[in-house]
Amino acid sequence: MNTPLYEKIYEYIIDQIKQGQLLEGDRVPSEKELAAEFDVSRITSKKALDLLAHNNIIERIRGKGSFVAHQQVENNEWTSNEMQSSMITNSKLIALIIPDFDNAFGLTLVKTIEKMCMQHKCNLIIRRTGGKTEEEASAIIDLVKSGVDGLIIFPVHGEHYNTEILKLVLNDFPIVVVDRYLRGIPASSVCTNNQSACETLTNYLFNLGHKDIAFLSPSPIGTSTLEERLQGFHIAYSKQGLKLNPDFLLIDLISSLPQNYEDHPETMEADFQSIKHFIENNPEVTAFIVSEYYLALTLRNVLNKLGKKIPEDYSIVCFDCPEDRFDQALFTHINQHEEEMGKKAVYLLIKQLNGEKIPKHTLIDFTLVEGKSTAPIQSL
Structure with a gap:
C-alpha cells in the first residue's frame, strides 16, 4: 500500500528534526514551500503540518509560520498506524449542499452520504438551497467559515457557475460535485452517464415504433446533466439516420424541483401552459422524453386535461421516479444509482x-x- 503523501511530508520533517537539521525554535517550511518541494497540493502539505502540530512536534503561530516545538523527539516515535489513529480521533466535519431531495431523487443519495460519513467517523451537516444560486453561495461561505473540512455539493441549475465554488477549487479546498460536473473547473465530480442514459431512453421509444419524439427540459445551458441528456437525444436520432425536428424541443421549462411543484403554483401554471401550447402545435408527436420527474408529472396533468390517455395516446419516459411497493412504476424511467x-x-x-x-x-x-x-405505437 502506498504511503499517503501527507505522511511522507510528516516523516520528512521528523527526520529533519532527528538529524539536527531543524532545532527547537527553528522555522519549518511553509505549506507553500512544502507543496512546491513535494509537488503536492497545499491541502496535502497543510494536513502534514496540522498533524505535526496536533502531536506537539511543531507550533503554528498565526501570521508568522510554523516552528519546531520544545519536545523530546526521540521519545515521540510515530508510526503510520499511530498517525492514522490520531487522525481518526479528530472527527472531520463534512457538509452536503443540495437544492432539495425527496423519494423521487436525492433521498437515497443523502442517506448514503450520511451513512458513509458515519463509517468514516465524520460528522455531516446538510444545507438545502431550494435551487437558488444566492442560497448556495451563502451556504458555502457560512460552512467554510464555520470550519467544515470538506464539501459535497449538488449545484443548482444555471447558465453560470457559482463563483464561490470556483474559489474553493482555486484554494484547493476539498470538494466533490455530485449529479453533474463543472466545465472548465477542475473539481472532482460524480454523476450518472447522462448522455448514454438518454440514448437508452430514446432507443427504447424507437423500439416501440415511435419516431416523432419530443424532448422536455429546463434550460440545459450551463448544467452538464441536462446538456448531456439533450446530447444523448440528438445522438440517438443521428445513429438511427433519422432527422430530428427542432420544433420538438421544449427546453425552457422551470418547475423541476419538489418545492416548485408543491409550493409555487405560478411556475407550475407557466409550465402547464407552455406544455399545453406545445402539444396543440405539434399534433404529430407520439412520445415524450422528459429530463426530470416533476416535469413529467406536469406533462401528465396537461394530457389529462386535454382528455388524452397514457400510454394509449402518448408514451412518456423520464429520469427518476419514486418506487411503488404495490404496483409497477408510474413512468418508464432511468433509475440513477x-x-x-x-x-x-x-x-x-x-x-x-x-x-x-x-x-x-x-x-x-x-x-x-x-x-x-x-x-408500442401500433397499439395506439
Whole structure:
C-alpha cells in the first residue's frame, strides 16, 4: 500500500528534526514551500503540518509560520498506524449542499452520504438551497467559515457557475460535485452517464415504433446533466439516420424541483401552459422524453386535461421516479444509482482529506425501469 503523501511530508520533517537539521525554535517550511518541494497540493502539505502540530512536534503561530516545538523527539516515535489513529480521533466535519431531495431523487443519495460519513467517523451537516444560486453561495461561505473540512455539493441549475465554488477549487479546498460536473473547473465530480442514459431512453421509444419524439427540459445551458441528456437525444436520432425536428424541443421549462411543484403554483401554471401550447402545435408527436420527474408529472396533468390517455395516446419516459411497493412504476424511467453515487462522493472526499490525488470525473451507471407510461405505437 502506498504511503499517503501527507505522511511522507510528516516523516520528512521528523527526520529533519532527528538529524539536527531543524532545532527547537527553528522555522519549518511553509505549506507553500512544502507543496512546491513535494509537488503536492497545499491541502496535502497543510494536513502534514496540522498533524505535526496536533502531536506537539511543531507550533503554528498565526501570521508568522510554523516552528519546531520544545519536545523530546526521540521519545515521540510515530508510526503510520499511530498517525492514522490520531487522525481518526479528530472527527472531520463534512457538509452536503443540495437544492432539495425527496423519494423521487436525492433521498437515497443523502442517506448514503450520511451513512458513509458515519463509517468514516465524520460528522455531516446538510444545507438545502431550494435551487437558488444566492442560497448556495451563502451556504458555502457560512460552512467554510464555520470550519467544515470538506464539501459535497449538488449545484443548482444555471447558465453560470457559482463563483464561490470556483474559489474553493482555486484554494484547493476539498470538494466533490455530485449529479453533474463543472466545465472548465477542475473539481472532482460524480454523476450518472447522462448522455448514454438518454440514448437508452430514446432507443427504447424507437423500439416501440415511435419516431416523432419530443424532448422536455429546463434550460440545459450551463448544467452538464441536462446538456448531456439533450446530447444523448440528438445522438440517438443521428445513429438511427433519422432527422430530428427542432420544433420538438421544449427546453425552457422551470418547475423541476419538489418545492416548485408543491409550493409555487405560478411556475407550475407557466409550465402547464407552455406544455399545453406545445402539444396543440405539434399534433404529430407520439412520445415524450422528459429530463426530470416533476416535469413529467406536469406533462401528465396537461394530457389529462386535454382528455388524452397514457400510454394509449402518448408514451412518456423520464429520469427518476419514486418506487411503488404495490404496483409497477408510474413512468418508464432511468433509475440513477444514488447509493453508488453517494458512496463514491464520500470516498473521493475522504481521499482528498488524506491528501491523495483523485480522478476529476467519475461516471456512474444507470438502469432502465419499465413503467405504465409506454406502449408500442401500433397499439395506439
